[in-house]
Amino acid sequence: MTLSPEESINKQGQVKVLVADGHWLFAKNTVTLLSSDPRIVSVGIAKNGRECLDMIHQSRPDVILLDIRFPDINGIKLIDQIKIARPEIKIIMMAELDQDGYVAASVKKAAEGLLYKDCSIREMIQAILKVAEGSNYYSPSSSIFPNMKIDFDDLHIPAKPVEILKKILNPEEKEIMGLLIKGLQNKEIASALGLSVRTVNEKVNIILLKFGVNTRLEAVLSWAHIKD
């Protein structure tokens, strides 16, 4: 689906965006959502890597919203090819899940930005404009895992003074901690407390953050110190 060249010429000063995504419905809705902002114009949708490479010549987009996975090629590899063909084009990676590693990968591949697919349209527009201006935009990770290296041989338990740990947790978190220390799985805790697994997940993550530890075991061991 290509827009006519006249149209793109007519609206000078607008940011031309190419949506490269194999998932047609998602791509179409992205275009629809983007159309609400007059500063941005969609120049087309590429359903696979080949189409994407064709369209960067035809439509001359300023920014590509690049999905990470196509039927014919890996999105990461496609970055290289796009950069070789048209180095001036800015690329925003679209990751499905906010998992660790994607940001690092896009930085390494010199993609200008990274968004998660479920980000708000506001964030997306902001990111496109920011990238078009020449800066980078990496979506702040909602990741449950802090991106830091773990040194397994150098663990300090408890990570924080006992007095602080005692005051850190609210009653709900203390209850969860009590179950954690019994060795229960998140699913079991979820059904015990009548919460969704995701909620338990998040709460455990918060506990780890509060304790300043990276792993469940460290948290449990720290809590065991408090009990003593």
Next chain:
Amino acid sequence: MFNNRNTYYLASIIFIVLGLIYFAACLQHPYIGLDLEKNDDQWFVMVSDPHGEGYRSGIEVGDQILKINGEDPGNYNVVRKWGQLEGASTIEFCRPGESIGQKATIQNHLNFLTLLSETPLVILGFFFWYFGYITWFKRPFLEQTRTLFWMNWLFGLATIFSRSSARWLPLAKELELTFFSLAPVFLIVFFSIFPVKNQNRINGFGRKITIVLFIVILILTALNSLGFVQLAITIKKLALCNMLIGILISVWNLSLAIRLPKDRPEKNEAGIILLGMVIGFLPSVLFVAIPTIFNFQLQYFYTQIIFMFVATVPLSLYYIIVNKYLHDSRRLCETIITYFFAGIIFSFVLLYVLYLTKIVNTITTEIYFTSFFFTMLFIVCFHLIRIAISKIWRKYGLLQKQHFKHRIVELNDNLTFLFAEDRILEETVQKLGIDGAFIIVENAQTGCLKKAVGRFEKNCKEQGQLEEYFHKNQSIALEAKILPDHFPAEIYVPFTSHNSSCGIFFGHRYSRVKFEQGELYFVTLLAGQLAYQLLTMQIMEELTKEIDFLNRNSWNWQSRNLGLQEITYAMFRKLEQERKQLAGEISDGPLQVSLDLNRWLKYLEKEGLSGSNTLQVVSQMRELTEDLKYELSMILNELRPPILDDLGLIPAVELLCKEIMFKELTFISLEKKGISRDQRFKEEVELTAYRFLQKGIMNSIKYSSSKKQRIQIELSGVRLELTVSDSGGGFDAEQLENWLITGVHFGLGILKEHIERLGGELLISSGIQQGTTLKATLPVN
């Protein structure tokens, strides 16, 4: 006619009747034993047999016979026709130079001495017939035995009549001549078909000559008997010539057969007959036939004794026809010649001793032959008695020691039942009573085999000495040798077969009794058997090894196959189980959330966005959507983590470790070597590596009490090495194979197959309280 059995019975009866009648008649008539010759109408004594009544009455060679029974000798029939003086009762004679005649009255002394002197030849005659008959009786369908029967029949009759004719019994002389001159014809016929058929020109010619001579003799005898001619001496000479021709052609036939190749049984048969013929006929030819033909009289010669040797002829023929397996003729010949020469030497010594002790005053040929004869008789008798006694002893077990041959035979039987090589040799050594044995077998394929027992067992020096000898004295023929005294072994038997060359050494006897030449034969046999057994065993051993190997291989394949079947079945179960689990997760999680979500949307649709709690509902829906996303991403992650495809192995493994540490109570340390974060491999390799680490970590968390897992990922060259180790309880590594297939490590079993299919390998090392280490190596090019 000759095929009818009755003919043979009839001929036998005739023989017996004639034999008995003439024998009885012989005893009734005195034997005068004078041969006369006519000279100027006067009769002179030419031969005076010392056993005859004439000699005993004082008639000597050269005496003139004046009157027989009161009549002129010329009128006396026997004298006129045959020149023999027999059947007379009174004889008047005078010595040369004397004019007064003396009168001698012939009496018949029927005493033991007469009987003794007459019996041997009759027995010889019966001997001929008996062996002819028994041979025919045992092998009646052979042409040879039928011919033999008739030949022996004729020889037997001729022998019987020779005594009767000497007494001038009716027809005796004529019958003797007839049978005697017909016998050579049969002799030639017989030896032209036995031991090999040999119908050549000489045999045909000889047969014709003897037949012609036989007819001539027959005619002359008839004419002589009727008184038309007086050619008694000529007829006698002709008959002897005929016999000589027969014997010579027979011997010639036999010597042809003797030149046959070694493996033909006829060669040995011919050898034995020839030996019999030589022993039988040679004395008679030398001392009777030739002197008679050439008018050379040997005085006082015991022709009866000489004739006894002829008995060896029917005996040897009987022996070889009736028996299938014979003695070696060369050995027999050797033995006889040895005894013969021993006899000659001993008889000289004996004679000299007799002369010195003055028992004998003069040494003459006759005395020497007497001495020789008695020596031979002594030797033969001694030999026979020795055999008889040793047989008796053996029969009644008087000999405590087992006989050597017997032991060898027993050993030979036992050998086939002994299965251990060493035991064969030990048994041999023990049975032979020797101090050791050493065997070398050299084979181009299987190499050199050495076995030693007894004194050689730990004696490398002696082994070396014998081995050196073996290399210098290899031989194809299996022939035992007695080694010189300074050798550690006594007997050496070389042997070559099936591209192996063997040497067998036998040590000395404990008894210090040397092996005899005669025993070598058996030792050789034994050695052959021994070598054969050892070779067979060697081959069997190799075959056993091969079979073992094949067996093991096939067992391995079988168990592997069985394992694969198990795995296939288990995989199917696992797949279904996972599908069920997935369906459960989807219906419990995302489906429920989407149902709830749908409910809220319907509520919104109905109430409109204007409702007071719209914001709350929307926020609720967002929560639900977040749940939905979370649930789906979890399922997706479990099915196939997208990060693995998107970013590669290392980011995926890092995420995996963090997730596990977040959800489980454990530490995981991850070490990387020679590999960067964005290093990509083939999809298959990445997935297998990821699954291996995932499975390894999860197994360790579930089944070991270890709270720490150590992961190492190392890329060295073209191999990716992945290690998961813990310090937990571990398990018995021997049980592993089973567990991989059926037990808790089933997933690892499948992974193992998968890794091996990719050309890698999976090693599991574990022990009770030693922790577990899983190590997978994958080729990455």
